[in-house]
Amino acid sequence: MAVVCRNLRAFAQKTSSLRCTPNFLRLYSQSKPAPPKLVTVDVDKAGVATVTLDRPPVNSLNTGLLEELGVAIKDLEANKTRGIILTSSSNSVFSAGLDILEMYEPKKQNLSLFWTTLQNTWLSLYRTSIPTVAAINGHAPAGGCLLALSCEYRVMVGPKFTIGLNETQLGIVAPQWFMICMKDAVGRRQAEMALTAGKMFSTQEALNIGLIDKMVSNKEEAIAEAQKFIAQFAKIPPLARRMTKESIRQEGIKYMEENAIDDLKAFMDLVVQPNIQKGLGMYLEAMKKSK
Numbered sequence: 001m002a003v004v005c006r007n008l009r010a011f012a013q014k015t016s017s018l019r020c021t022p023n024f025l026r027l028y029s030q031s032k033p034a035p036p037k038l039v040t041v042d043v044d045k046a047g048v049a050t051v052t053l054d055r056p057p058v059n060s061l062n063t064g065l066l067e068e069l070g071v072a073i074k075d076l077e078a079n080k081t082r083g084i085i086l087t088s089s090s091n092s093v094f095s096a097g098l099d100i101l102e103m104y105e106p107k108k109q110n111l112s113l114f115w116t117t118l119q120n121t122w123l124s125l126y127r128t129s130i131p132t133v134a135a136i137n138g139h140a141p142a143g144g145c146l147l148a149l150s151c152e153y154r155v156m157v158g159p160k161f162t163i164g165l166n167e168t169q170l171g172i173v174a175p176q177w178f179m180i181c182m183k184d185a186v187g188r189r190q191a192e193m194a195l196t197a198g199k200m201f202s203t204q205e206a207l208n209i210g211l212i213d214k215m216v217s218n219k220e221e222a223i224a225e226a227q228k229f230i231a232q233f234a235k236i237p238p239l240a241r242r243m244t245k246e247s248i249r250q251e252g253i254k255y256m257e258e259n260a261i262d263d264l265k266a267f268m269d270l271v272v273q274p275n276i277q278k279g280l281g282m283y284l285e286a287m288k289k290s291k
């Protein structure tokens with residue numbers, strides 16, 4: 001701000017009629033174009049919202065996107081939306097998971113904000129009383145898989161995309177609440193096998209173990225299936241539905257409510273370990289080289 005003010009003052013002196021006053025600064029900031037939205041929301045006539053992740057090229061989850069997603073869920077709750085369909089603007093990636101750049105050589109304050117935003121947005125999605133469906137129209141590794149797992153129903157475009165919690169392959173450990181989500185979907189045995197191997201599943205394999213509920217051949221079909229899933233709740237009393245969802249998801253909800261601070265500390269301690277930093281750096285390099 002000091003630099004902006006100094007530059008503006010110089011500019012004002014040159015033009016003589018302008019001064020670096022609060023009004024001038026307000027006008028200056030108003031004239032800056034708004035940053036592009038990273039999440040768009042479109043509510044149809046039936047009151048069902050399509051929430052689209054829109055951070056090219058791969059919807060990696062940075063603080064900004066997570067924050068916008070959290071706000072979108074809260075707004076939709078306030079507006080009594082009938083359903084949420086979570087999808088992506090990309091033709092090949094649902095979400096590439098957490099933005100590795102948020103974790104690589106981070107500033108402590110940014111890292112803390114990043115993880116807290118992830119925790120809060122995850123909890124909002126996981127526990128919302130609104131019926132939720134992931135229309136997975138592309139690859140969904142790690143944090144991308146987590147978002148899908150947090151929804152009540154998963155429809156995935158196949159057969160060529162992959163989904164899974166691949167953290168061990170990166171030399172990192174998925175937090176407990178990621179594991180709870182995987183167990184919720186596929187059961188403890190399959191979750192243990194998937195997580196220890198860091199397995200990325202083909203769409204068909206994911207269908208076979210219950211990691212996804214339906215395989216379709218394009219995004220339009222995925223959205224139509226998601227709408228069908230949500231429509232069934234028109235006949236179910238909302239309070240009974242809400243209490244049942246809250247109750248069946250109690251383990252994950254309680255875990256986060258009781259452990260958010262410890263979870264943040266564990267993450268902060270782990271990320272800055274030199275071997276983790278080295279691994280993340282090498283992973284980023286490898287992604288560049290594989291092009």
Ligand SMILES: CCCCCC/C=C\CC(=O)SCCNC(=O)CCNC(=O)[C@H](O)C(C)(C)COP(=O)(O)OP(=O)(O)OC[C@H]1O[C@@H](n2cnc3c(N)ncnc32)[C@H](O)[C@@H]1OP(=O)(O)O
Pocket residue numbers: 057058060092093095096097098099100101103139141142143144166167170172173174175267270271276284287288291
């Ligand atoms: C340290 C403690 C950790 C605690 C627990 C953490 C829990 C969860 C961890 C995560 O979610 S880590 C992220 C894991 N994600 C992945 O392993 C996926 C990596 N990406 C891919 O496999 C591929 O990008 C893709 C999703 C299959 C898409 O492939 P495509 O060929 O379409 O695109 P690319 O050319 O590979 O990528 C384009 C561009 O995006 C960059 N990028 C990709 N993924 C990420 C990411 N997760 N974070 C940051 N940046 C990413 C990639 O480097 C390319 O960049 P440029 O070269 O264009 O600059």
